[in-house]
Amino acid sequence: MPELPEVEVTRLGIRPHVLGQRIRTAVVREPRLRLPVNADLVERVVGQVIHDVHRRGKYLLLALDTGAVLIHLGMSGQLRVLPAATPPRRHDHVDLVLDSGDCLRLHDPRRFGVLCWIDDGEKHPLLRDLGPEPLGAAFTGTMLHARSRGRSAAIKGFIMDARIVVGVGNIYANEALFRAGIDPRRAAGGVSRVRYERLAAAIRTVLAEAIAEGGTTLRDFTQPDGKDGHFRLSLAVYGRVDAPCLRCGGPIRSVRIGGRSSYFCPHCQH
DNA sequence: CTACGTACCTGCCAGC
């Protein structure tokens, strides 16, 4: 489900509720996520204070006294802040119960998410090979251009590769390529530097706009307070097969690229 | 190294 904007909206939503809170207890109802929840997670985190909530790509990190809780929402994960007494629903796998009386609750029907403990100083393999943050200074069109030389695979898959740049998933890859006027099927290695500059700018603006709108709610995603994100109303191509292109009026087409549904305007994107 | 297919898991929806 969540791409960078939804994860950032989640971070901003939970942060004021968890900052400075001590973890009173933790409950693991279902440890079988993409990586198993540490068998000793509860004893690791109980009594520790949450000092900050960081994001790296689509990963969240709760910074505690002696380490961090690493969280990934996979396709269907949600974090909610609720009164600790709220009865758990199906697929509410982990609670961190705070001194405030609230709990931070991970809900993830498909269990592609991750919640695990990292000791201070430990380099987690999931974070090791990540590329630059798309909203940071290290992410540029020049860098995309350089990394893409010699690659014959589709540019859409290239910008969804977290080793190249983090945070761009299926929705925002489609939207950014539309904004940049680039056909998602085009070989990454054959796109010019000028066009990569346009693409980098499109990725930054689409992600920033989506964060400002509270993310994209299609079905699963909700903000930590339970509200929907509104960027769905701004989607130009994603999910709009046969609907009129907002720029030229022609029909949006759908193709599969790397096993993922892809949407584009054949008239506006080359 | 790159490229591509497959697997993980549950829920939902269209079509029969």
Add this chain to the structure above:
DNA sequence: TGCTGGCAGGTACGTA
């Protein structure tokens, strides 16, 4: 009314 197949916002792994 079921049932079935296909699809869903992600990522890691195996194989060429």
